[in-house]
Amino acid sequence: MxxxxxxxxxxxxxxxxxxxxxxxxxxxxxxxxxxxxxxxxxxxxxxxxxxxxxxxxxxxxxxxxxxxxxxxxPGTAPGEDGTLVKKxxxxxxxxxRPRREGEPEQDGxxxxxxxxxxxxxxxxxxxxxxxxxxxxxxxxxxxxxxxxxxxxxxxxxxVTHDAYPPTPAGDLVLKKLGELFDGDYPPGRQVGPMPLACTPRPGRRPRWVGxxxxxxxxxxxxxxxxxxxxxxxxxxxxxxxxxxxxxxxxxxxxxxxxxxxxxxxxxxxxxxxxxxxxxxxxxxxxxxxxxxxxxxxPKTVSSLHVKDGPTLGVGARGSVEFGGDIRDLETGRFRVPFADPARRNHGQVMTIDTSPLEGVDPALFVGMVWYGAKEIRAEDRIEFSTSEADAYGMPGMTLHYGLTDRDLAGAEQARKDQEAIAEALGGEWLESPELFPAGSSKxxxxxxxxxxxxxxxxxxxxxxxxxxxxxxxxxxxxxxxxxxxxxxxxxxxxxxxxxxxxxxxxxxxx
Ligand SMILES: Cc1cc2nc3c(=O)[nH]c(=O)nc-3n(C[C@H](O)[C@H](O)[C@H](O)COP(=O)(O)OP(=O)(O)OC[C@H]3O[C@@H](n4cnc5c(N)ncnc54)[C@H](O)[C@@H]3O)c2cc1C
CATH class of the missing domain: 3.50.50.60 (FAD/NAD(P)-binding domain)
Structure with missing residues (x-):
């Protein structure tokens, strides 16, 4: 039919x-x-x-x-109260599949x-x-x-490298990232603004590409x-x-x-x-x-509060409508690029230097996400079920997956990189570096x-x-x-x- x-x-x-x-x-x-x-x-x-x-x-x-x-x-969806969100x-x-309390974070x-x-x-x-x-x-x-x-x-x-106009906080972050990491790169590569898929809009958030x-x-x-x-x-x-x-x-x-x-x-x-x-x-x-x-x-995440860091004034939030998504408040995004053999992580650093709340004095927040290059193995695989179906009636999937010693060493390097940035910026942890559960990179x-x-x-x-x-x-x-x-x-x-x-x-x- x-x-x-x-x-x-x-x-x-x-x-x-x-x-x-x-x-x-x-x-x-x-x-x-x-x-x-x-x-x-x-x-x-x-x-x-x-x-x-x-x-x-x-x-x-x-x-x-x-x-x-x-x-x-509904058992697999984030709850209204924020359950499951983030990690x-x-x-x-x-x-x-629904989350099982207490299960190992890096297996499966x-x-x-x-x-x-x-x-x-x-x-x-x-x-x-x-x-x-x-x-x-x-x-x-x-x-x-x-x-x-x-x-x-x-x-x-x-894709543009000019999603956000320069800010004093962004300049500071870029300077510190350059001092820490530029020596690891071949000629022509260095830390810099992140290429983003968007249309920059002066005085407003970029228009994001879908x-x-x-x-x-x-x-x-x-x-x-x-x-x-x-x-x-x-x-x-x-x-x-x-x-x-x-x-x-x-x-x-x-x-x-x-x-x-x-x-x-x-x-x-x-x-x-x-x-x-x-x-x-x-x-x-x-x-x-x-x-x-x-x-x-493997994804390592942290966030910092940089006391006395440069900020934009309260008025700089301009037309930003804060919908509970931290990205609404972002004022800059930077990258610490991948390079063989020295840098097997790709780092993403985000600045927020306007206040999330109307009328509240802004402070400088820095969010960091490092993604690592995983060792590839045939045994990391999807097993398809011949008897069980998923919520759409398709063959149920079980993931067999684990991190190797090399993967864990990469995550350890990510943690050290983020700690070095915190020290260079004089920041205090809001969340210290954490290896998120396997799959969280998406x-x-x-x-x-x-x-x-x-x-x-x-x-x-x-x-x-x-x-x-x-x-x-x-x-x-x-x-x-x-x-x-x-x-x-x-x-x-x-x-x-x-x-x-x-x-x-x-x-x-x-
Ligand atoms: C919050 C979030 C942030 C992310 N940030 C980034 C980022 O900054 N940079 C980056 O590179 N990536 C990012 N990603 C990942 C990025 O979105 C994906 O890499 C990208 O969307 C993959 O595109 P795709 O078209 O292959 O698959 P998808 O965008 O996943 O689309 C697949 C589609 O297939 C449909 N589908 C599945 N099965 C069937 C079927 N049997 N019949 C009909 N339809 C079917 C699904 O409904 C879905 O719409 C992010 C993802 C999320 C969720």
Whole structure:
């Protein structure tokens, strides 16, 4: 049966509407304007314009939209009282499985989360978008080709180094970071402002980039519905294939339970690093590397109060509406970049030098988050259940995951770096450095990894085409094959740019 509101056949089906699915759709649409593209997402549409970053909404609307992103099982969602928020599931995300009190924090990835809404995590993300460096890059892709794809990704995400104007507090922080770390870098690399996906707005907070910006004209609800459609609350349950060819997919409109088969000339699955392999597995596509090499970036977090640090006046809060999200108050974000071999962490330092409360004198607060490059092992993996289902009726997932001695040494280095910064700034801890539970970075990678050859250690080729298929592609952080510390979204969008070129070529027969 086909769904009355959707076409029975398309040229490209995209599963998942986060930044990566959106980049795939936009690039194929631009390259092959006559292509009929359907993008499905199991979650609801939160905004009229698809995929608007929730940080751009008024506080009350944001809170409502966050709740709608938190999946079907209340036991996995952050509570109204803030339960689970911060160390486990941020607002707008939900845990893979309910939290068990007292369980070890670094085994089995207890903080693994996802977002279930049009725009995916891309309407909730912090928009940090630096390039991968040194061994983080894909060694088997020509450097020029990767750089070109990264440049396109930066254009799609409108990445800028000038998100915030300089402030005295930012200048102080940058000076101290430079004194501490610049000696570790090769020529041309140093600490500096963080590249962020946003549009700077003088006197106001930046406008944050969500998948709406990536989609461009396609995000408009009134976009050319003949050629591009987003079907929300529509889940892909199974891919349909014969031999090397995917022929379409079995979709379900969740509110009505209507199931229907859609024919497609090509399919791209960008359903996050956990649910992309889940869908392939549920479809009977089970290459040896599927769900393996799971890696997350060990995350060390702290915050400081710098007494007598430079601040902006109370009036500098200007039009900032504080919606309970600390990022609303941010006045600068800086990076301590990755570098082999000296700096295997990627550091993020945020300044807040306006007061959270109207009329209260401001003070300087500094937040620090370090992400580490994890040792990659095949045994860190997703186990799919043949008998148990998740809240969406898909194969239940159990994560087998642990940190190695090298990973713990990296986290120890992160702690020492943050302590050195606190000392250099003369700050007092609000929260001293803490290694957060595994999964809390939300940067899961490797589960559908790219490889140079079909040798059992990868799921897709360098165009993100699944080995053994002519027209099935995967996208998202799961494709990244290397050990990275950098925030991965820009990297994943760049790899999707390559996939889109291959899909476009396939559709035009070029
Ligand atoms: C609070 C927060 C802050 C973050 N900050 C940063 C940051 O600063 N920098 C950075 O690089 N990254 C950050 N991230 C991570 C970033 O958001 C992700 O890397 C990015 O969104 C991944 O994009 P994606 O399109 O691959 O997947 P997602 O954005 O996760 O989208 C996947 C989509 O697939 C849908 N889906 C899943 N299964 C199915 C199915 N079977 N059928 C239909 N639809 C399905 C889901 O509903 C979801 O909408 C952050 C994430 C969060 C939550």
């Amino acid at each position: 086909s769904c009355p509101d959707l076409p029975p056949a398309v040229d490209l089906l995209v599963v998942g509407s986060g930044p990566v699915g959106s980049a795939l759709a936009r690039r194929v649409h631009d390259a092959v304007p006559h292509a009929r593209i359907l993008m499905v997402d199991l979650g609801p549409r939160l905004t009229g314009q698809a995929g608007v970053h929730l940080g751009n909404l008024p506080a009350q609307d944001r809170a409502t939209a966050q709740r709608r992103s938190q999946g079907r099982d 486990y599931a941020d607002r707008g995300t939900h845990l893979l 990835m207890p903080a693994a989360v996802m977002s279930s809404n049009v725009g995916g995590m891309g309407v909730h993300w912090a928009c940090t978008a630096p390039r991968p460096l040194d061994s983080e890059r894909v060694p088997f892709l020509p450097p020029g080709a990767l750089d070109r794809a990264l440049t396109v990704a930066e254009d799609l995400l409108t 998948p709406d910006v990536v989609l461009g004209p396609l995000a408009d609800a009134g976009a050319d519905r003949g050629r591009f459609r987003i079907a929300d609350e529509t889940m892909c349950r199974r891919l349909l294939f014969t031999g090397r060819k995917v022929t379409g997919a079995l979709l379900e409109h969740l509110p009505t339970g209507t199931e229907f088969a859609l024919r497609a000339s090509a399919v791209a699955v960008a359903a996050d690093a956990l649910r992309t392999p889940q869908l392939l597995w549920a479809s009977g596509i089970r290459p040896e590397a599927l769900g393996r090499y799971l890696n997350d970036q 940067h899961y990678q490797g589960t559908v990894r790219m490889g140079p050859a079909d040798d059992g250690t990868s799921v897709c080729d360098t165009d993100c085409r699944v080995w053994g298929f002519d027209n099935l592609y995967v996208g998202g952080n799961g494709v990244i094959p290397t050990s990275t510390a950098v925030n991965p979204t820009l990297f994943s969008v760049a790899l999707a740019v390559r996939a889109a070129a291959a899909i476009g070529a396939g559709l035009t027969g070029a």
